[in-house]
Amino acid sequence: MKKNKLLLYIMFAVVCGIWLISFSHFREDFLGQFYYMPFLGVIAATIANTTPAAAGIVYFPVLTRLQISPVTAVQFSLIIQAYGMGLGTFKWYLVNKRLFMANVMPLCLSGGVLGIIISIVFIPMKNPELLSLTFNTISFIVTQVIFFSILFRRTYPNFTINLNLLNMIVLFTFSLVGGLVSGWIGFGIDTMFYFLLTFIFKINPAIAIVTSISIMAAVSVAGTVLNIIFNQVPLSLWYSAVPGVTIAGLFFASYFAVKIGARNILILFAFLLSVDFFMAFWTQQTIPMNQTFKLIFTYILVLYLLVIHVKIFKQSYKKINPEIGKFKSDQG
Numbered sequence: 001m002k003k004n005k006l007l008l009y010i011m012f013a014v015v016c017g018i019w020l021i022s023f024s025h026f027r028e029d030f031l032g033q034f035y036y037m038p039f040l041g042v043i044a045a046t047i048a049n050t051t052p053a054a055a056g057i058v059y060f061p062v063l064t065r066l067q068i069s070p071v072t073a074v075q076f077s078l079i080i081q082a083y084g085m086g087l088g089t090f091k092w093y094l095v096n097k098r099l100f101m102a103n104v105m106p107l108c109l110s111g112g113v114l115g116i117i118i119s120i121v122f123i124p125m126k127n128p129e130l131l132s133l134t135f136n137t138i139s140f141i142v143t144q145v146i147f148f149s150i151l152f153r154r155t156y157p158n159f160t161i162n163l164n165l166l167n168m169i170v171l172f173t174f175s176l177v178g179g180l181v182s183g184w185i186g187f188g189i190d191t192m193f194y195f196l197l198t199f200i201f202k203i204n205p206a207i208a209i210v211t212s213i214s215i216m217a218a219v220s221v222a223g224t225v226l227n228i229i230f231n232q233v234p235l236s237l238w239y240s241a242v243p244g245v246t247i248a249g250l251f252f253a254s255y256f257a258v259k260i261g262a263r264n265i266l267i268l269f270a271f272l273l274s275v276d277f278f279m280a281f282w283t284q285q286t287i288p289m290n291q292t293f294k295l296i297f298t299y300i301l302v303l304y305l306l307v308i309h310v311k312i313f314k315q316s317y318k319k320i321n322p323e324i325g326k327f328k329s330d331q332g
Helices: 002-021 023-032 037-048 056-065 070-095 105-122 128-151 165-185 189-200 205-230 235-283 291-318
Strands: none
Touching: 002 023, 002 070, 002 235, 023 235, 037 056, 037 070, 037 235, 056 070, 056 235, 070 165, 070 205, 070 235, 105 165, 105 189, 105 205, 128 235, 165 189, 165 205, 189 205, 235 291
16 A cells, blocks of 8 residues: 555656656746636536536536637547546556456447547537537436435445447447547536446446546547547647646545545535526527526525435434445555
8 A cells, every 4th residue: 555655646746757858848827717617626626526527517517608619629528538547547557456346447438439420520529518418417416216225225246247239239329429528518428327327237336436537537538539530639638737636536536535425425416417507598599489488497406406415414414325335445
C-alpha cells in the first residue's frame, strides 16, 4: 500500500511539473476565460470516478450554458474523460483489482469503439442538444429503476457474467449503442453499461460502477484520437481542467467512494441524473413547449423525487442495506 501511495504522489508531481512548464502556452486562455475549470474539474472527476456517470454529464450542461458550443463541449468531455477516468481506472485497480470484470471488457470495448467511430466519423450529430435531451430523459427513467431497487431492497448477488452467445450479443449491442451516444454527446456508454449489469445481470453495483468507469475511459481515448484526426480538440479547456481532475482522479474520488459506500453512491448517481434531466428539460429550445406546462411538469417531478428521497432516507435511517456492497480495499 505504501508503494502504491508513493507511485500516486510521483504521478501527481510529474503532472504538476508538466502543467507548470506548459503554463506559458495557455496562460492567456486560462487566466482570461477558464480560471474556474480546476474547481469544476474536481467536481466532475469525482462524479466520473465514483458513479456510472461520466464527467460529461457535468461538463456538457455547464459549458453549453457558459456559451461554449455543444460540439466543443462534447470534444472536451471526451478528452478530459480519457485523462481523468484513465487516472481513476488506474487508481481503482490499485484499490481493488477484483472490482473489474475482465472477461467482458474486450467484447464491450470492441462494441463501444466501433460505435464511437461510426458516430464521429460517419454519422456526426448535427443537433447534440436534442440527443442530450433524449439521453437525459432515458437516464431519468433509469434513475427510477435505481430508486425502486433501493426501496424494495433488490439484491445483486452476481460478480461475473457467463459469456454464452445470447449474453455476448446483448453486451455487444448495448456497447455499440453506448459508443454511438458517447460520440454524439460525450458520455453515455458508462450509464448504459451500468444499467445493463445491475438491472439485467444483477451484478454487484461496486463492480458494475468501476467496470463502467474503465470502459468509458477507454472509449473516451478512442473518441479523442478520432477528434484529433478528423476534427479538433479544445486543448486550452483541457489544460485548464487538468489540475482539478488529477487531484480527484488520483486521490479524492476513490477515498470518497470508499467512505460513503456503493449504496449511497447509487443515490447520488440517481440524484445527479435527475438534476441533469431537469436542467436539460427546463433550458431546452429544440422542442417547442409552453412555459406553463414546463413549470407544472417540473413541480410535479420535484414533488415526486422529494417523496422518493424521504422514503429512502427513512429506510436508511432504520437500517442500511448491506447487500448492495461496499468499495473495500484489497487487503491481499
